[in-house]
Amino acid sequence: MTTLKQTTTPTRVPMTSLRKTALVAGAFYLLSFVSIPTLGLYSKVREPNYVTGPGPDTPVVIGGILEMIVALACIGTAVALYPVVRRQSELRALGFVGARVLEAATIVGCVVSLMSVVSLRRAGAGPDTEVAARALVAFHDWIFLLGQGFIPAVNALLIGTLLYQSRLVPRALPVLGLIGAPLLVISVIATLFDLWAQTSAISAVLTLPIAVWELSLGVYLVTKGFKPSPITNAEPRP
Secondary structure, three states: OOOOOOOOOOOOOOOOHHHHHHHHHHHHHHHHHHHOOHHHHOOHHHOOOOOOOOOOOHHHHHHHHHHHHHHHHHHHHHHHHHHHHOOOOHHHHHHHHHHHHHHHHHHHHHHHHHHHHHHHHHHOOOOOHHHHHHHHHHHHHHHHHHHOOHHHHHHHHHHHHHHHHHOOOOOHHHHHHHHHHHHHHHHHHHHHOOOOOOOOHHHHHHHHHHHHHHHHHHHHHHHOOOOOOHHHOOOOOO
16 A cells, blocks of 8 residues: 655745845945945045056045945935834934935045046146145045034934834844934034044044944844834734
8 A cells, every 4th residue: 555645845934025125224234334445445546646646546446336336325225214114203204315315415426526536647647636636535525524424423313213213123223323323423523623533543433333333233134124013013914
């Protein structure tokens, strides 16, 4: 007598739309850290003789590409999170989207300024080339200070309060962002009044909480997703 052994294949549980949203938003947050190498890639462009000196332009171009990726990632985080956090407060959610877009615009402005220096270098040195190049680098530094100082602080306050109140993530994460936001503003104001340099150790320490907040949020959203929350109770089951 022959018996047939029936085996059952485990059914894969489909991913909910909320889990997909968290995954996409977290991936965009992590993608925004690809610009870290630009600190070294842009080092040559700050040298006094960069326009007239030898060497390739490739590091500056690569840095510009990385920063363009960051600009798109900034917008991506806001677009991905907006449908969820708007259930907590549509006004603050819209403010977060607007602030993220503005931050991306400042990043694009930084890239354009340094790529203009590259264009001056490729066009050949003239009597006013060095002066124009230094002016463009100074423009980059100021727009970076303001655009990557005040605006990320506003972003942290908006999305931090939304996530804290909605309990979509552990409250320790948005608290870190809410603490880091005023510290970042203090660092920017101190730099404006020439109390310390933008690249000083004090500035790095005051900027660290915001960086840790965004990195931690990205990792949590990718690995864990959103926590059960009253604003997600209406989410349909797959």
